Amino acid sequence: MLDYSAKDDLALIEMAKDNDDAAFAELVYRYENTVSKTVIGMLGNGDDAKDTAQQVFIRFFRALKDFRGEAALGTYLTRIAINLSLNELKRRKRLSGLFFRPSESYPDPVIRDSDNYENELEAEELVHKALQSIESKYRSVVVLRMLQGYSTRETADLLGLPVGTVLSRLSRAQEKLKELLKPLLD
Amino acid sequence: MDIKLKQLLAASFDRELSPAEKAELESALATSTELKDEKLRLMKLRRAIQEQPYKFRESIVGEVMKLITKEREQYLSKSLVYAFNRIALPLLAAASILLLFWLFTEGGLSADFILGTKDLDPQYLSEFLLFNY
Numbered sequence: 001m002l003d004y005s006a007k008d009d010l011a012l013i014e015m016a017k018d019n020d021d022a023a024f025a026e027l028v029y030r031y032e033n034t035v036s037k038t039v040i041g042m043l044g045n046g047d048d049a050k051d052t053a054q055q056v057f058i059r060f061f062r063a064l065k066d067f068r069g070e071a072a073l074g075t076y077l078t079r080i081a082i083n084l085s086l087n088e089l090k091r092r093k094r095l096s097g098l099f100f101r102p103s104e105s106y107p108d109p110v111i112r113d114s115d116n117y118e119n120e121l122e123a124e125e126l127v128h129k130a131l132q133s134i135e136s137k138y139r140s141v142v143v144l145r146m147l148q149g150y151s152t153r154e155t156a157d158l159l160g161l162p163v164g165t166v167l168s169r170l171s172r173a174q175e176k177l178k179e180l181l182k183p184l185l186d
Numbered sequence: 187m188d189i190k191l192k193q194l195l196a197a198s199f200d201r202e203l204s205p206a207e208k209a210e211l212e213s214a215l216a217t218s219t220e221l222k223d224e225k226l227r228l229m230k231l232r233r234a235i236q237e238q239p240y241k242f243r244e245s246i247v248g249e250v251m252k253l254i255t256k257e258r259e260q261y262l263s264k265s266l267v268y269a270f271n272r273i274a275l276p277l278l279a280a281a282s283i284l285l286l287f288w289l290f291t292e293g294g295l296s297a298d299f300i301l302g303t304k305d306l307d308p309q310y311l312s313e314f315l316l317f318n319y
Contacts, residue, residue: 021254025247025250025251028250032245033240040240040241045240050242054253057250058254123234124238124239128238146232184234185227186227
């Protein structure tokens, strides 16, 4: 029996191009954490994020025949994930504009005293809420730079922005997050 | 705290500082407790963001593979429709034109006409059919 986990990405891609579903499943298994990190960071851990993560792999499946391996697969999938997440945020914004008044759409996270954040789950919730409350243009640089660990140059390339813009967005995002996560930091 | 030093400190996490900037920041960090605390806060912030789990409760592999099977089925049915449109429809059109042509040139679509026995004397019909078919 074939050991798919021992194969490298390009070998699995070639097998998947020949309709080997097990090879494609191995690629999904290998990169689901990379993709979920991006979409959950951008959209929060909900059904929309899950659908978006699935769509990332469906897009990859559709483009499989054209994939030449010029970029690392992780970077390629992250690019799709960030673009689909930004589209999803635009869709949400359109919907919230249709059904809610702006003041009701995204409330700021409730800040409490630091003693209350001993519980890891609460800290997790606070970080997720803080990420969701910053503007998407700041969130995307935070997700790529701080969560995924891409360099500033790579982040700029992935988002199609100048390095200077990424640096200024990171700085502003950091200020906002410092404020929102004060109980965790002091 | 000096705003410029604070900005320099924040930038030091995301870009390579020039030797002059590096020296300026290092000497400030050696003397300012406030700046040192700020550095610790920024490190904590990045760690807090990095260390959270960004995972779905269950793996998405199964669901993705189900969607791919569905995608393939849809592709197959689309291909069948495409093939029908490209092959079967032109054949049908050609057959219809041929029938219409027969209809107008021969004046009808009787069994005699289709079998080519229109002008045959009925007494030779059985021999004709036996010989030709």
